[in-house]
Amino acid sequence: MIQGHGDDAYRYGREIRANFSSNVYRHVDLGPLKEHLAAQLDAIGNYPEPEPYTLETAIARMEDVPTEAVCATAGATEAIYLIAHAFQGSNSKIIGPTFSEYADACRLFAHSAALVLNSEPRGGWYPASEHFSASETDTRAAGRAMVWLCNPNNPDGRVIAKSDLMAAIEKHPETVFVIDQSYGSFTQEALMTAREAAAHQNVIQLHSMTKRYAIPGLRLGYVVANPNIIKKIRQVRMPWSVNAMAIEAGLYLCGHPDTAPIDLPALLSEAKRLRSRLEAIPGIRVVPTDTHFMLCRLAEGRAKELKDWLAHEHGILIRDASNFEGLDEGCFRIAAQTTEQNDTLAEAIKAWQEAHR
Numbered sequence: 001m002i003q004g005h006g007d008d009a010y011r012y013g014r015e016i017r018a019n020f021s022s023n024v025y026r027h028v029d030l031g032p033l034k035e036h037l038a039a040q041l042d043a044i045g046n047y048p049e050p051e052p053y054t055l056e057t058a059i060a061r062m063e064d065v066p067t068e069a070v071c072a073t074a075g076a077t078e079a080i081y082l083i084a085h086a087f088q089g090s091n092s093k094i095i096g097p098t099f100s101e102y103a104d105a106c107r108l109f110a111h112s113a114a115l116v117l118n119s120e121p122r123g124g125w126y127p128a129s130e131h132f133s134a135s136e137t138d139t140r141a142a143g144r145a146m147v148w149l150c151n152p153n154n155p156d157g158r159v160i161a162k163s164d165l166m167a168a169i170e171k172h173p174e175t176v177f178v179i180d181q182s183y184g185s186f187t188q189e190a191l192m193t194a195r196e197a198a199a200h201q202n203v204i205q206l207h208s209m210t211k212r213y214a215i216p217g218l219r220l221g222y223v224v225a226n227p228n229i230i231k232k233i234r235q236v237r238m239p240w241s242v243n244a245m246a247i248e249a250g251l252y253l254c255g256h257p258d259t260a261p262i263d264l265p266a267l268l269s270e271a272k273r274l275r276s277r278l279e280a281i282p283g284i285r286v287v288p289t290d291t292h293f294m295l296c297r298l299a300e301g302r303a304k305e306l307k308d309w310l311a312h313e314h315g316i317l318i319r320d321a322s323n324f325e326g327l328d329e330g331c332f333r334i335a336a337q338t339t340e341q342n343d344t345l346a347e348a349i350k351a352w353q354e355a356h357r
Contacts (some may be wrong), residue, residue, distance in 0.1 A: 022253035028260035058254035068227035097326035157289030182208035271336035294333035
């Protein structure tokens with residue numbers, strides 16, 4: 001879905017002044033990281049490590065796992081495709097609605113892939129239940145079984161309870177669970193740790209420095225899993241896939257994990273306030289979220305039309321979420337920004353609703 005992601009401000013020239021379409025929280029201070037990278041520019045004149053073992057060692061130290069349990073990647077998206085390749089031809093279930101790249105990667109590498117909506121219709125329109133059921137992971141098919149899920153989930157920001165997820169993992173030891181924790185830094189709910197993931201024979205955990213540190217242009221992520229699984233994934237990774245500047249950034253961030261601090265309680269409180277403002281607008285529904293981004297739906301009208309109107313009339317960009325499998329043309333996603341920007345968004349959507357009644 002190369003043309004279907006958020007953060008497509010390039011489509012609108014210089015019109016966009018407030019970007020709600022990406023789940024990256026940009027209001028952080030990257031000054032120290034930028035200064036470090038500026039001093040490392042000579043690195044672009046040489047090839048990086050073909051396999052970024054130095055970075056993997058630093059990540060392993062940060063996560064308190066063996067180096068053999070880590071695979072550094074060019075963002076979490078490369079990790080998704082590497083995993084699908086390493087486990088080519090598996091029977092995969094994808095817990096959705098969710099990030100489309102899981103299904104795209106599975107199709108590319110000949111998986112038998114099926115979307116499983118989690119689980120009962122909620123409020124008459126949104127297919128998400130309060131609890132994750134281990135039965136949803138039962139593939140009942142010959143061959144290797146895999147389950148793909150995002151936790152916190154994109155696009156709705158909901159977290160599967162750790163106890164429910166661990167129960168499913170224990171109940172199905174023959175099933176490989178791919179758990180994308182790219183947004184793990186943006187929730188206060190309990191999540192599986194990297195050490196817990198590496199200790200299981202059937203868990204693959206994804207992490208995104210891109211999301212945590214607001215550096216999507218650098219493409220930087222990593223996988224944590226049992227060393228036997230990491231060995232399989234490393235075997236299909238292209239040489240030099242993680243570029244020199246991304247490696248330098250990763251090494252710096254592992255040594256300075258408090259870079260670009262986020263006041264998470266304040267961010268989540270502001271997201272809750274924004275959600276309340278949106279829910280007060282007639283004709284807008286918002287799914288309860290455990291993080292700073294949220295899934296919304298228009299009772300009438302198309303999210304694409306709202307998106308274009310907000311961009312052209314107010315310089316505001318939202319994510320049309322209608323192309324998430326399982327959602328309809330009224331769905332859109334936003335990520336909370338500053339208080340002023342959030343109020344501007346709410347007022348603009350209210351104006352749209354009033355004009356289109």
